Amino acid sequence: MLIRRERSGDIEAIRDVTAAAFRGAEHSAPPVEPGGDPGEATLISWLRDDPAWIPEFSLIAVDGDEIIGHVVATRAHVGSFPALGIGPVSVRPEQQGNGVGSALMHAVLGAADARGETIVGLLGEPRFYSRFGFVPASTTAATSPDPAWGDYFQIRTLSDYEHQAGTFRYAGPFDRF
Template sequence: MLIRRERSGDTEAIRAVTAAAFRAAEHSAPPAEPGGDPGEATLISWLRSDPGWIPELSLVALDSDEIIGHVVATRAHVGSCPALGLGPISVLPERQGAGVGSALMHAVLGAADARGETVVGLLGDPAYYGRFGFVPASTTAVTSPDPAWGDYFQVRTLSDYEDQGGPFQYASPFDRF
C-alpha cells in the first residue's frame, strides 16, 4: 500500500470510494439529492471548491494503481485560531479492518503536524479515534459545533498547540447538511 497526495485525475475514484464506504454507514450524511450518493461523497466536491481546501491534506491510499482509501483535512477554526477539520475518511468496504484507515490517519496527522498546524477536530467514534490521540472535546477548552454530538466530537492537539479554546467551526461546506 502507498499513501500519496490526491491528484487531479483521482476525483472520480475518490468519490466512488467515499460513496461505497458510507453507503451502509450507520451515521452517514443524507444524500445531497434524493437517491444520490451519501452526503460525504458530495461534501468532498464542495470542499474542493471552498477556500478551506488544503491540497496537501487530501491523501489517497493505493493498492497497485487502485485507490482504496481517502482522507481529507480542511481549514477550520477554534475561535479565531486556525485549526483543521478532519474528514471524511473513507476505505473501500472490502478493505476495511486491514489497516488502510490507520495508515491514512497517521499520514494526514503527520502531514498536518509538519505544516505547523495546532489542533484537529473530527466527528467519529471515540473507541476508534482514541488510538490516534483524539479526546472528546468536552474534556478540553474546545466547544463542539453541535452539543448533541457529545463525546463523538473529538480533538487532537499537534506539536505547535498553545492552549486554544473556543467554539470549533468546520469549513463552510459542512454547514450545508
C-alpha cells in the first residue's frame, strides 16, 4: 500500500471509495439526491470547490492500481484561529480493518504537523481516534460545533500548538447538511 496526494485523475475513484465506505453506515450524511450516494461523497466535491480546500491534505491509499482509501483535511477555525477539519475518512469496505484508515490518519496528521498546522478536529468514534491522540473537545478549550455530538467531536493538537479557544467551525460545505 502506498499513500500519496490526490491527482486530478483520482476524483471519480475517490467518490466511489467514499460512497462504498459510507453506504449503509449508521451515521452517514443523507444523500443529496434521493437514492443517490451518501452525502459524504458529495461533500468532497463541494469541498474541492471551496476556498477551504488544501490540496496537500487530500490523500489516497493505493494498492497496486486501485484506490482503496481517502482522507481529506480542510481549513477550519477554532474561534478566530486557523485549524483543520479532518473528514471524511473513507476505506473500501473489504479493506476495512487492514490498517488503511490508520495509515491515512498518520499520513494526514504528519503532513499537517510538518506544514505548521496547530490543531485539528473531527467527528468520529472516540475508541478509534484516541489512538491518534484525539481527545473529546469537551476536555479542551475548543468547543464542538454541535453540543449534541458529545465525545464524538474530538480535537488533537500538533507541535506548534498555542492555546486556542473558541467554537470549532468546519469549512462552509459541512453546513449544507
